[in-house]
Amino acid sequence: MVVDQTLEKVREIIEAVEKEQSLEEGDILLNCLHRVQDVYQNFVPSEAAELVAERLKVPLSKVYEVLTFYTMFSTKLRGKYVIRVCNSLPCHVTGGSQIIDALFKELKVGFGGTTEDGLFTLEKTGCLGLCGVGPVIMINDEFYGNLTVDRVAEILADYRARGEAGV
Amino acid sequence: MSATDKTSIASEAPAPRVEARAATNTILLCAGGACISSGEESCLQALRATLEKYALQDVVKVVETGCMGMCDAGPLMILYPEGVFYQKLKPSDMEQIVSEHLLKGRIVESKLFVDPSTKVKITSAYDDHPFFTKQVKIATRNMGVIDPMSIEEYIARDGYFALRKVLQEMTPEQVIDTLKKSGLRGRGGAGFPTGLKWELTRKVPGKEKFVLCNADEGDPGAFMDRSILEGDPHSVLEAMAIAGYAVGAQKGYVYIRAEYPLAIERLTEGIKQAKEYGLFGENIMGSGFSFDLEIRMGAGAFVCGEETALIESVEGKRGQPRVKPPFPAQKGVWNKPTLNNNVETYANIPPIILNGPEWFTRIGTEKSKGTKVFCLAGKIKNTGLVEVPIGITLREVVYDIGGGIPNNKSFKAVQTGGPSGGCIPAEHLDMPIDYETLKTIGTMMGSGGMVFMDEDTCMVDVAKFFLQFSVDESCGKCTPCREGNRVMYEILERITNGEGEEGDIERLETLGQSIIDSSLCGLGQTSPQPVLSTIRFFRDEYEAHIREKRCPAKVCRSLIRYHIDESKCVGCTACARVCPVAAISGSLRKPHRIDPEICTRCGSCIEVCRFGAISKITPI
Numbered sequence: 001m002v003v004d005q006t007l008e009k010v011r012e013i014i015e016a017v018e019k020e021q022s023l024e025e026g027d028i029l030l031n032c033l034h035r036v037q038d039v040y041q042n043f044v045p046s047e048a049a050e051l052v053a054e055r056l057k058v059p060l061s062k063v064y065e066v067l068t069f070y071t072m073f074s075t076k077l078r079g080k081y082v083i084r085v086c087n088s089l090p091c092h093v094t095g096g097s098q099i100i101d102a103l104f105k106e107l108k109v110g111f112g113g114t115t116e117d118g119l120f121t122l123e124k125t126g127c128l129g130l131c132g133v134g135p136v137i138m139i140n141d142e143f144y145g146n147l148t149v150d151r152v153a154e155i156l157a158d159y160r161a162r163g164e165a166g167v
Numbered sequence: 168m169s170a171t172d173k174t175s176i177a178s179e180a181p182a183p184r185v186e187a188r189a190a191t192n193t194i195l196l197c198a199g200g201a202c203i204s205s206g207e208e209s210c211l212q213a214l215r216a217t218l219e220k221y222a223l224q225d226v227v228k229v230v231e232t233g234c235m236g237m238c239d240a241g242p243l244m245i246l247y248p249e250g251v252f253y254q255k256l257k258p259s260d261m262e263q264i265v266s267e268h269l270l271k272g273r274i275v276e277s278k279l280f281v282d283p284s285t286k287v288k289i290t291s292a293y294d295d296h297p298f299f300t301k302q303v304k305i306a307t308r309n310m311g312v313i314d315p316m317s318i319e320e321y322i323a324r325d326g327y328f329a330l331r332k333v334l335q336e337m338t339p340e341q342v343i344d345t346l347k348k349s350g351l352r353g354r355g356g357a358g359f360p361t362g363l364k365w366e367l368t369r370k371v372p373g374k375e376k377f378v379l380c381n382a383d384e385g386d387p388g389a390f391m392d393r394s395i396l397e398g399d400p401h402s403v404l405e406a407m408a409i410a411g412y413a414v415g416a417q418k419g420y421v422y423i424r425a426e427y428p429l430a431i432e433r434l435t436e437g438i439k440q441a442k443e444y445g446l447f448g449e450n451i452m453g454s455g456f457s458f459d460l461e462i463r464m465g466a467g468a469f470v471c472g473e474e475t476a477l478i479e480s481v482e483g484k485r486g487q488p489r490v491k492p493p494f495p496a497q498k499g500v501w502n503k504p505t506l507n508n509n510v511e512t513y514a515n516i517p518p519i520i521l522n523g524p525e526w527f528t529r530i531g532t533e534k535s536k537g538t539k540v541f542c543l544a545g546k547i548k549n550t551g552l553v554e555v556p557i558g559i560t561l562r563e564v565v566y567d568i569g570g571g572i573p574n575n576k577s578f579k580a581v582q583t584g585g586p587s588g589g590c591i592p593a594e595h596l597d598m599p600i601d602y603e604t605l606k607t608i609g610t611m612m613g614s615g616g617m618v619f620m621d622e623d624t625c626m627v628d629v630a631k632f633f634l635q636f637s638v639d640e641s642c643g644k645c646t647p648c649r650e651g652n653r654v655m656y657e658i659l660e661r662i663t664n665g666e667g668e669e670g671d672i673e674r675l676e677t678l679g680q681s682i683i684d685s686s687l688c689g690l691g692q693t694s695p696q697p698v699l700s701t702i703r704f705f706r707d708e709y710e711a712h713i714r715e716k717r718c719p720a721k722v723c724r725s726l727i728r729y730h731i732d733e734s735k736c737v738g739c740t741a742c743a744r745v746c747p748v749a750a751i752s753g754s755l756r757k758p759h760r761i762d763p764e765i766c767t768r769c770g771s772c773i774e775v776c777r778f779g780a781i782s783k784i785t786p787i
Binding site for chain 2: 027029030065070071073087088089092093098101105125127129130132133136138141143144145146
């Protein structure tokens, strides 16, 4: 039973967070959701949200209130790799719009879209704090700076190879 | 060794200066976020492998440090004892650096930093170039010098000595008094006197209080908080414990953006080490004072940088601002008295405690003491992170430290204070940078991001860009901010599309002022600033867009077209081949033409033309 195993994992996550962080009750919701999202390929499915609500003793509506407020959480399945494009001025003045155009062209999706192969989801983000090397993108937890159109193609090819290798 | 033993060693050890390291061969490799994104990790692997190849791994110490500051030249490296500074490293350079520099003592000329203005190669740029020598490092004192993952290296640089001094020699009132005398003001943007904030929090009755660190750095163009947490996490942790002692809090939270995974990792490790050393936890250094600290992560909401929204988010809720008063000092986290300071503010505190307030007041201006960390980004030669005395002129920052504007372009403006601030045009280049002076021209110090713009930047486009940001990031609580910014954005979009009307500028000004007057939190109250500020200094650009349908900087796509000068075009076909929409026609060795109906104004053709035959024309 794949579903049950994953839910078991969510249970373990909540227990682990409760153990590590115990200053006050109830303030660990965001940290739990971050970790749950790591287990389910970049999103929080309804059954996991229900379990989080039950274990933390908060209403399910509150879990969804939080999930839908913060841009890094998703209630819909996202790609294996979430590409976040910095959409701030420092990246814009150093040629960010060309990088965005290149990503649209390479991935054939717009912001919020997931590629047909389920590998990439394209999103825009606020400043990533690497303004010295703009334009910048973030793929899951990795950063890529000083981007050019050619470099974008290289990086995506690298991730496609990783995706095929199942890494 | 028990935790208490370690503490006593830590607190009694003399303070060996880091210069001691110069006695042996040491390589400092910058492992700041920017250098990592430019390939630092593969350089490190190659360096380690090469050292092993020459059996040098035991005599050469390799240290990954925090941000050295000069981000665009990364990855960076400093070799001691000589202090030679190498830049723009690639894994393939390591062989030469080891075999030539380390083994034969010959400097690898090709990897030296070249002054962008004079074209002179500088051997030890870290000691000799104005980018570094004009700086006064207080908040960033350890960055690029120590290994941020090592509490021992932090302690060796007087780390946790301020905490010891406070716990053993000072009363909470004396700590607050020291800060008040130092004149330190909040580095997060508003510039509220830090000592006063601490005093207010201390005076509120309550057994349980909290100390917060706002590490939700979101201003576009600001990355000092990220760099400090990545490069010297203990400087912030130590100051938070001092704050806890001074205001009477036993618990603290660092609230940090999830977009900063590396900073989170180093901070987590820092807290773990400090706990092992007994510098956090119960009865710190036998003083009877206990302090515990945890990290809370954001999840992508700019508004959480606003202190009351941050508090909501720490409590695990949507980050929507609260009404003030009550202020966090009265009712903050869990409605308990809460002290909230920014990362850079905290990083300043241990040196102030150790060196005394008079030392600090010697730096800066009359009303703004100390230094400020600025992040240089955009159209400037030396991008990166610098810490300078407050009151330095913008000209010094642009030309001495920043090296000027690249590609022989001229300085047009710099945006300070991010989406809450405004722009400073060339006519104010000689203005001193401090809290008060910036306010007089309608901008603000903000968190210290500086985005430089050259003559090719359209100020209407910039204003539109910031407003788009505020529209995206508005939490939605107040109508003026949620709807008003959207309407302002629509007006700007019309203007940049060539559909602007007479009266649009005035409409923007009126609407902007009402948003300022009627929004609840600091974000809403400042969101129209970039528009108002660009109107103030670049009204003629707005008018050109509206009246002449012309974009003077040739940026707004609806107001420009691309044109091929037939007398310069040699018919090489490069442009036609690169055009993604096949808008360029013409046969080999014959002049080409662009069809403006098909052209999407992407600019690819201009980049590939080697004959300067393609130009942008406005109005169409």
